Amino acid sequence: MQGDKIEAVLALAQESTKEWDEAMTRGRVLVDEATRAEAPDRYAERLRLAVPQFQSAIRINPARDEGYGWLARTLRLLGQSIRPRYPENSSQCLRYACAVVWEGRLKTPAAALSVFTKQESKALLAWVRLTRRLDPASGEAEMEALRVEFLTTALRPDTMASVLGG
Numbered sequence: 001m002q003g004d005k006i007e008a009v010l011a012l013a014q015e016s017t018k019e020w021d022e023a024m025t026r027g028r029v030l031v032d033e034a035t036r037a038e039a040p041d042r043y044a045e046r047l048r049l050a051v052p053q054f055q056s057a058i059r060i061n062p063a064r065d066e067g068y069g070w071l072a073r074t075l076r077l078l079g080q081s082i083r084p085r086y087p088e089n090s091s092q093c094l095r096y097a098c099a100v101v102w103e104g105r106l107k108t109p110a111a112a113l114s115v116f117t118k119q120e121s122k123a124l125l126a127w128v129r130l131t132r133r134l135d136p137a138s139g140e141a142e143m144e145a146l147r148v149e150f151l152t153t154a155l156r157p158d159t160m161a162s163v164l165g166g
Contacts (some may be wrong), residue, residue, distance in 0.1 A: 068104025
């Protein structure tokens with residue numbers, strides 16, 4: 001039974017995405033499946049499959065910050081899940097997550113920013129500040145530097161696939 005459900009989710013994820021809502025729904029389903037997966041390899045695989053869905057949503061409608069927030073969360077979770085086996089790829093996923101969430105934060109007025117994107121922004125800013133021992137202003141400057149350096153790469157599915165071993 002579990003196998004049938006997984007196959008259905010994979011089939012849904014592989015269909016071409018034309019609408020923002022469809023892409024977001026497919027990505028969320030995969031992230032939800034990942035959080036329920038007991039095996040670490042299945043967890044990471046679901047997250048890998050969710051990344052292009054959120055990238056597609058961003059391409060369809062770059063003005064909606066939720067796509068950036070969900071892509072950043074997925075990259076952050078993926079980075080955490082692969083850290084024991086692939087520490088360099090893990091760090092790269094986290095850098096990409098920072099770039100993506102900062103872009104979403106910059107594109108959207110503070111009052112209109114979704115709670116989800118705000119939470120991801122805070123979590124990733126805290127990671128940057130903690131790992132580099134930065135004060136708040138320097139942390140924000142570092143997030144901007146990561147955005148400038150990695151955003152284009154983070155939004156390209158082919159580059160992400162090579163970084164993630166796909």
